[in-house]
Amino acid sequence: MFRRSCMLAAAMIGLAAGSADADIVTLNSVSDNTMWQNATGGISNGAGESMFVGTNDLGIIRRALVRFDTSAIPAGSVVTAVQVKMYMSRTTAPTTPVTVHRALAMWGEGNSNAQGGEGGGAVAVTNDATWTHRLHPLFPWSTAGGDFVATPSATLDVGGIATYTWTSAQLVADVQAWIDAPATNFGWILRGNEAQPHTAKRFNAREAGGAVPQLIITFTPGAASGACCLPDTSCQVLSPAACASAGGTYQGTGVPCGPNTCVGAIGACCLPDGSCSVQTQADCTNQGGVYKGNGTTCTAGLCPVSLTPFVDALPLPGVAQPTQGQPGGAATYDVPILRVRQQLHRDLPPTVVYGYYGQYPAPTIEATRGLPVNVIYRNELRDEQGNYLTTHDLDVETCMHGPAERGTAPATVTHIHGGRVDSISDGQPELTQLPGQSSPVYVYPNNQDPATIWYHDHALGTTRLNVYMGLAGFYLIRDAQEQALGLPSGAYEVPLAIQDRSFAADGSLRYPAMGQGDDHYFGDTMLVNGKVWPYMEVRRGKYRFRMLNGCNSRTLTLALSDGQPMWRIGTEGGLLAAPVEVTSITISPGERADMVIDFGALDPGTEVLLVNSAPAPFPGTPGVGVIPNVMKFVVQEETGSPGALPQTLRTITPIPEASAARTRTFMLERMNHPCMGFMWTINGLMWDDITEFPRFNDVEIWSFINNSGVVHPMHLHLVQFQVLDTQDCTIVNGVVTPVGPRVPPPPEEAGWKDTVRAMPFQITRVIARFDGFGGTYPYHCHILEHEDHEMMRQFRVTCWVDIVGQPRDTVKPYNGTASFFADATGAGTLTYEWRKGTQVLSNGVTPQGSTISGATTFNLRITGLRPEDAGGYRCIVRDACGPITSRTATLTVFPTCDPDFNDDGNSDQDDVAYLVNAIAGGENPNNRDLDFNRDGNVDQDDVGALVNVIAGGGCP
């Protein structure tokens, strides 16, 4: 479509002064657009030549948006008159008022471009304002159709085709406000008759090439003025002369007073809207704020935003949809990681979050034991203009490893917590993806017990920030055996991701800036499944709640407010042996509790709270740092799932302590760090120091000794373990002295776990078998602030066998013998085989479970070579440890024949005699192929061919 861009560039046309010191400027619009009333927000007309208001013949409402850049008018100017001029180019409707409203949020103009008369609009593209998005599709309008001041700034009757000019005192006030605070200039929304169809009015947009929207402003230029710091440290905008005569210090022309930067008695002020600004005590109290003291700064959490609990219904995460296969089956998922706005509480503006599939928490991945799932994660984090993010939304500490190497861009890498997967698919913290990049295909075989596992971000040095922004979701593995237990299911099975967060008044997530971070981060607000203090309507019956402590640092001790019991039926690695009745459970970050709660005996209307009593930090003084409420259950009339709980759930076989090949000891403590100030360490070592090499299939005891005052929830990747016991100890100058008995875990924790709370001054022993896969895996404290500050290291499961060297390529003659040798080292249980293509060669196979020791040769011998034997031969060694090791060598059979039938070293008449005799049914002691000319028959022409070769002819 034709567009005259020279008109766009001519943003300001200066005009002669009207009176002695009044100026007039005419501004052309710098952006304009139309929004079509439509639930998906899919229609716009950013680059089109027209804008529309009113209701069309189909009853669809349209609103126009227009914005002018007023920055050319000097600060301090006083606006005296304003005209908004628009050319109305087409209508069939009667005269109808068109109102101009001041917009309250920034919106965009993309490249959508409607055809013809443009009345139908075009498909909205990135940046287009639409009915439901102010910057398509990332930022929703909080009210569909746009955020604007309800009272019009101006109203004008629009009849036939003509130029129309709106003027009013409020338009003057709007423009004055934009000059005084340019960040509030979001332009205007124009509305026509929205009550009746057939009322459409079409106006020229800035792309029209003529009669474009214009704003004509008459103003008195401001005298030179700027911030003046008065003797009492308050600030006033004054002229330099007035400032001097008031005894103040002039800060420069155009310097604003908000925030008050006058040195002296200033401090943080918590304003009534929950925001914080640094100013004088006088200014603060004038605005109804609470002054936090001289010298205080606006740190996170200083001015809590107070939100009403239990006003939003508990959201249920959706089920992730694969690109191939079905949820719950063998399937392939393509998971975009998006930056979106999501409403986390009724009274909060939408919050910028990061979400898998653009959702916080992520949709649940449903899997079935034995049916593999493939996943690709794509980092699609973009800013409001649609460009890939180059900096994280939260402050990144660049002196920490991870960000030190890759900078502040929000790199992501996804870990499947509790998953038994190869190390490439595990989400190795250093193998991150930057915005615009994709992970490799991760393979989750699901060869493991049904369990509540989860996926979350694990980027080295920024896990705490990425998870805080929302990158976490459930991954549920099921099987027929668990299904057969008849546990509450369907609507009665509910995942609960419990997380603490803090908010600023604008809805944004608050997290301490670099250098202000303590060694924990505790929010002041609790969210479940991404809503602040939600409520859930429950039927009278049993529910299965899969609870996840998804907090960064906060431990939870959960109970019901009416004191009624709950049943714990599972831990991280799946079901317990039997349900255990409890009145409370404690779970630290990373731990899961599969719980059954029975609302069956409660009267309809009863309200029961899920409450928390764990102090923060944990353990600690009761009541300190506690967020007491988690969520509310409201009992309904209907009966729910009444079935009895099974007495037993499954068999859990303890790993015998005596089967352990070795015990490793880990001291958990805080140390100094040259750049971060401090760090948390495991045996005083760091991420790159690998000192644990469990051998594949070995059982090991890992003993965590906590030499600090706070819990460290220790998590091992790859394996599920059992807790052997905990024991008090004293630690003096590094010498650990156990005190008192070893205490076995309580029954509700006597199952398979992947995360265990190592409590202060205790020895916590767990036992695990390191099988499934060989390779390198992290283990760490799941307090994400600790994990990011070095309390994360790696173990490497070492395999048993490897092929060393390369079998040699071989060239052998027709009917000869070839041998291949593959040298291997190692010790243990293995299988090897030789293959040609897909065919397994029987003389090169060891039986399954053969044992080798030290250096070994796997050989393959092929006799009586034929041309078709030529090709690649592959030796494959399989050890229980994972990837197949293989080597290939090539055999060439050169095209000759062997006339020396009797093997006496000469080709002569006695070879002919050998063949003649053998054809006649005589002996064939050398086991020669008598079909010398290879025509399929053994007969006289084979003798002829042999005679010919002996006489010096070529091989057949």
Ligand code: C2O
């Ligand atoms: Cu849930 Cu290594 O993490």
Ligand code: CU
């Ligand atoms: Cu994990």
Ligand code: CU
């Ligand atoms: Cu820790």
